[in-house]
Structure formats: structure tokens, C-alpha cells
Amino acid sequence: MMESVLILGAKSDIGKALAREYARHGYDLILAARDAGTALRDFASDLRIRSQRNVILRSLDILSVEAHEDFYFSLGKRPAGVICVIGYMGDQTAASKDFREFKRITDTNYTAVACFLNVVANDFQRRRKGFIIGISSVAGDRGRKKNYIYGASKAALSAYLSGLRARLYPHGVHVMTVKPGFVKTRMTMAIKLPPILTATPEDAARQIYTAQKKDKDVIYVKGRWRLIMGIIRLIPERIFKAYCNF
């Protein structure tokens, strides 16, 4: 029987690219997103035709945390791996005044995702196999003036994944953290991004797949972000707060 991968947030460009990448390597797919049945119908047809794999669509609102367990255990065939691509940038200015926007950013990027992964982790630990990939962000490596609320939620996710990795390691379950820098998506198509720091969703998917097969722990997309974020983290706070206005 074919192994399957569950992708949360499959409507995003990286989610779609990952679905194509895993299908290309012979996995069946379960794609979860809000209104997956309508929003991903054409994408799923395309994926089925191109890859000849089974593609199942499941609607999931990640913020309905009470429904997570039912959702996961009703999947029938349990997935070999779970990839969470969910992310919500939000509006920093609004979030610094409006609690609802703040909560939406924090819940979407961290609280709700972590709740879902708890369910998966417990199942994988029992079965003593599986992999979990969480898409975090370079924004979580250091809080910056422009997007520290989003960054803080991604920092929480990175810390969560790090702990989860240590917990599941002895049980043969692998947890990988992915920190993308710039990714060329539909939303950023019109913005000029520095080419050497910008990955296409397809690049990102290939890099993530290869890294997962090699059991990498934390990867940056593209890899050179590791050096950049390393340097940014080293900047002393008194300089960072005064001069680093990005």
C-alpha cells in the first residue's frame, strides 16, 4: 500500500509545490485547507492526472482546535508524514491595537498548529514512526520592528518543534523545522525580491523533500539564510534596537 502525506495549509503556493513534490516521489496525498473541496478541486484533478496518485481533500479550519482529534482520526488511512504549511502574516499595525488580529496571528501560526501537532505526535509516538515538518520562518529568529508579532508566533513554533523533536527522537519519529526566507509566490509576484535570497515554491519543495529524506533537523530556504540569520542574531541588542530598522 502507498504511504500518504498530510499537508495542512495546502492552498498556499508552498503547500501545492510540496504536494506535487511528494506525489512525484510516489506518495498519496491528503490535502487539508479551509474549503478544501472547492478551493483545491482543480488542483487535485491536475495532481491526480499528472502523478496518478490518490489525492484526498479534507476541509479543516485550524482555529477550531476542538475538532482536531476528530479530523485526524477520521482520515482512515493514517499518514506517514504530516507537513504544516499554515502561516498568517497578518497586519502588524492592526495587531498592535486590536486584540482580535493579534490573537488571530498568534493562534494561526502557533497555538492552533501546535494543538494539531500534539495529536499527530501522540499518534506517531505510539506507532513509533512518521515524520513531522513544520514551516516556521526566518522572522522567528529575531524579533524585528516591522513584524515582531508574526515573528514571535513563529519563534514559538520553532521552539515548540525543537522540543517536540527531542521528545520524539527516541521513538523513531523525525521532526524537521523549515525556515524559509523570501519565497516567490502569487502574493509576492509583483514585489521585487533579491534573487539570490528568493526561492520559488518548487525550489523550496525540492529542498524540503531532500532534507526530510536525510533527516535534517533545521533547514533554511535558501540555505544562505542560515548565515544571514546567524549574523543578525549576533548583533548586540543596543545596536539592533537603534539601527536595524528593517
Added chain:
Amino acid sequence: MGESASVIMRQKVRDFSAWGRYPRVHGELVYGVSPEGLASLLKSGDPFIPLGNRRSYGDSALAARMLDVRPCNYMLDFDPDNGLLHAQAGVLLSDILETFVPRGWFLPVTPGTKHVTVGGAIASDVHGKNHHLDGCFSRWVKEISIILPGGQVVSCSRSKKPELFLATCGGQGLTGVILEAKFYLKKIDSCLLKQVTVRTNNLMETFDAFEQYRNMPYSVAWIDGTAKGPKTGRGIFTSASFMKGGDFDYRPHGSMDIPVDFPTFFMNKALLSGFNFLYYHRTQERVSYQQVVDIDTFFYPLDRIGQWNRLYGRRGFVQYHFILPKRQSLDGILEIMREIDRSGISPYLAVLKLYGMENRNLLSFPLEGYGLALDFKIQKGLFDLLDRLDNKVAARGGRLYLTKDSRMNRKMVEKGYPGVWQFRRFRRSHDMDKMFQSLQSRRLGL
């Protein structure tokens, strides 16, 4: 992350050109085709032209405002019983090959590059080396779904809204934005072909080769554009058919990129006569011989060099692609090649093909006869020469391929395409002329 496909996004305005890199237009490319986005684009009232993978040569897909349909690239359904594929307009033929050749299916008709979209293939009503038997791409299209100026999405076929169908196939994107199409793929028994090669000494012999091998499904001839006098029209004729038994291990060729624009003087007479001489004499024997070739080698030799158009340098090139009725072909082509020779301007690549029956589409290029495609670097005196050639083509009842054109005048299109009047009337009566405009449609009053 991008969840709002309905948002229309604009790329920074810049200079655009198509494959010939001539002309250039300062324009705006609009992305993000969704029903809502398209509706608002149409409502804005500013004219635009849908654009695929920009492999047309001239200005048929260029305008101040262009709509990129490539993001719509999903295959929606495939019926393995009859080969019917339902695909969105932005799907590339190369994607179809990669998906279906390993399963024993091939494109019913393919142009000389696989880097074109389904929408582009319909709008140009492309043809291939099998035109004499299998016609144009549109022959294999069952149904097209298209969005009209008013924003309504309609489907058309030979029986449903036939007028729209006949105007859209070959209509250069001027009747609406093609969104989806259903068309038949063709069953093959192998991904390899058996190829026959014949070296010919003059145009008469080249024609004879076409006639002799007219039952072979695929045929084409490369013509030595630098040969003169009694050798005019000599070349290498190849024809092929898919093998009966065999595997489907299709490996698309990688391509070598031309990373920079070559200087304009690179493609010069000396280099080209040298190349033509070597290419012609590479085929040692005059008699035909057989060899086994794969799909990419036979159908897409030029795709091996990514962006080979850069070899012509910054100023770009024109492909003069004309066709003459069969009984005019021999004299007509000889006359045209003599005229070119007198001008001192050399074509760099010349490809000859025997075409089959004309179809009923208003602006499709092929008619029964011989067609010749000549690549010319943009240079002094070229446009005068091409005007003189236009007169000769028109006088013999021939026409030029709109998809390759960047410079013909209204008279030329009116003489070559009797359907152009009906096409104009049809566009006007459906307000398509106000909404869908390219540099070419404005130049030719389409």
C-alpha cells in the same frame, strides 16, 4: 501565504517582446487569472491581449496591456478510453508530454517547440510535421471555453456556437480569453520514431521527396538557404513515423542556455554559408537511410538550445513564413529565392513543408501547398525585400502566417485571408474589437 488568487496583480511595467525579439513594446503584464479578476479586468474597459508563453515570433501577442494566462495551468480531466484531455489554457505542451508519453499518448499535432501553452496552440491554430495527414491543432479540439468581453464564460465547438469556434481557432486571442479546452491526444506504440533522411540536389528533388513519402505521418525539409542557381532548394528531407513496438521511457532533453545576447554581427554570411555547407554535407549518402530517433530529437531540435533567439543579437529577427497553393509552389518558391539572392540578404534557416487541406477557420494559416519559413536577422534593406516578397506571395494566391508576422500590411492580410472580412465583422458585432487588441490587430485592422 497567497490565498487570494482573485486579486489581480501587476508586474512592474517593462519592455516586452516575443520570440523574434522584434518588435519591443513598453507594456504592462497582468497576472492572476480568476473569474472575478478577469471580470474586473474586462469591466475596466482598457483593451488587452491574452498572452501565453510568448513563443509567437512577432507582435500578435504584444500590446500595451497583456494578460498572462500561464498561472492557469491545471489539467482537469483525462479519459484513457478515448484520449480526451480537459486542460486549462496555461498548460504547456511540454507538461502534457511529460505526463502522457510514458503512458503511451502523444500530442495529435505539435509545433516545432514544446514550450507553448494550450491556449496559444489554439489561438495560433498551430500545425506540425504531420499537417498533410492530420491537419492543424484545432482539428483535435472538441470544445473550447472562453470568456467574452461582457464577462460571460461560454463554451464553443463545431456544433455549439460554431462561428465563435471558427474565429477563435487561429484567431490570435482576439475573440476572448481562452480558459479551457478539451482535445484528443493520440495513442502511440513507442516513444521512438523511425526516421528516413534524403539529401536532395535542388527544389524539384525536394518536392519529389515530399510526394514520395507523403504517406509517412511526419515530414519536413531543411533547405540550404545559401545555395544558388541550379542548386537552389537543395536540402535535407526527413520523414518519420512512430515505431510499432517499444518502450515509453521518455526523457525530455535538457537545454543548453544562451546566457547573453550575441553581438549582431555574429550571425553573418560567412558563418551561415559555412554552417549550411557542413549541415548539408553531414548527410554523406544521397540515398535515403534509416535511423531511430526520440521524440525530442525529431520534433523539438531547437528546444535543445534555450533562447536560441539570442544568437541573432539585440535587434532580433523576423521569420518570414509563407505558403503557396500547390500548383504555384515550385515556380513561386524559386522566384522568391532568386529575389532574396539578388538582394544580398541571406536567410539563416529555411524550413520547407508540404501542407494538406485547408480548414474552415477564418484565420488559420495552412492551405494545400508548400510553405517555407525563412529566418532573417533584422538588417538594412530587409523590410524592403520582404515587401517585394509579399507581392510575389500575394500574386500567387499565398499568405503569411500571422503567428510569425510583425510587419505585413493590411492589403497583404486581406489578399491572403478571405476570411478576414468575416473575422472583422464578427469581432465588431460582439465588441471584441474594443476589448482585445494586439499591436498586430491594430496594424492589420483585425
